[in-house]
Amino acid sequence: xxxxxxxxxxxxxxxxxxxxxxxxxxxxxxxxxxxxxxxxxxxxxxxxxxxxxxxxxxxxxxxxxxxxxxxxxxxxxxxxxxxxxxxxxxxxxxxxxxxxxxxxxxxxxxxxxxxxxxxxxxxxxxxxxxxxxxx
Numbered sequence: 001x002x003x004x005x006x007x008x009x010x011x012x013x014x015x016x017x018x019x020x021x022x023x024x025x026x027x028x029x030x031x032x033x034x035x036x037x038x039x040x041x042x043x044x045x046x047x048x049x050x051x052x053x054x055x056x057x058x059x060x061x062x063x064x065x066x067x068x069x070x071x072x073x074x075x076x077x078x079x080x081x082x083x084x085x086x087x088x089x090x091x092x093x094x095x096x097x098x099x100x101x102x103x104x105x106x107x108x109x110x111x112x113x114x115x116x117x118x119x120x121x122x123x124x125x126x127x128x129x130x131x132x133x134x135x
Contacts, residue, residue, distance in 0.1 A: 018089065018090065021090055021092070021098075022079070022082060022090055025075045025078065025079060025090060025098055026075065026076070026079040027075075028042075028072040028073075028075050028076045028079070029072070030065070030068050030069055030072045031052075031069060031072035031073055031075075031076055032072075034055070034059065034069065035048075035051075035052065035055070038055050038056075040052060040055065042076065044079060044080050044083045044084070045080065045084070046080065046084070046126055046129050046130070048080070049076075049077065049080060049124075049125040049126040049128075049129050050124075050125075050126040052073065052076075052125050053117075053121075053124040053125050053126055057118070057121060059118065060118075060119065066118055066119060067115070067118075069118050070111070070114050070115030070116075070117070070118035070119065071111055071114070071115065072114075073114035073115075073117060073118055073125060074109075074110040074111030074112070074113065074114030074115065075098070075110070075111065075114075076114075077110045077113070077114055077125055077128060077129060078090065078098065078099075078100050078110040078111075080129060081100050081108075081110070081129060081132050081133065082100065084133070085102070085132065085133050086103070087102065087103030088100055088101070088102055088103070088132075089101050091107060093107070097109060097111065098110075098111065100132065102132070102135055104135060106135060108132055110128070110132075113128050114128075
């Protein structure tokens with residue numbers, strides 16, 4: 001997911017309001033709508049990721065929805081990580097892609113991983129969370 005309005009702020013991470021960016025990235029409107037219709041409560045927990053893993057993948061029939069849902073799932077996964085893993089934070093790569101930056105300095109492209117999940121169901125979001133949280 002490229003965030004064009006951040007394009008001119010490449011190397012100045014200090015100029016980006018972390019709380020504002022985190023709030024923006026946490027919106028995940030399409031995913032929240034799909035989850036709500038299926039009775040899944042997105043409460044920023046691993047359990048909610050497990051519930052998302054169980055949703056019937058109806059979005060796979062529409063390429064546009066598939067892409068958007070994959071983006072939203074990645075942003076939601078990142079939101080859960082940032083809110084539950086001590087020291088994890090959002091970062092923005094120079095190409096505008098949001099990533100999770102772990103205390104070790106490792107960057108995780110949660111959007112790319114979740115796009116794979118949306119397209120094929122693997123790796124599961126809860127499993128991705130567990131792998132990220134362990135490092």
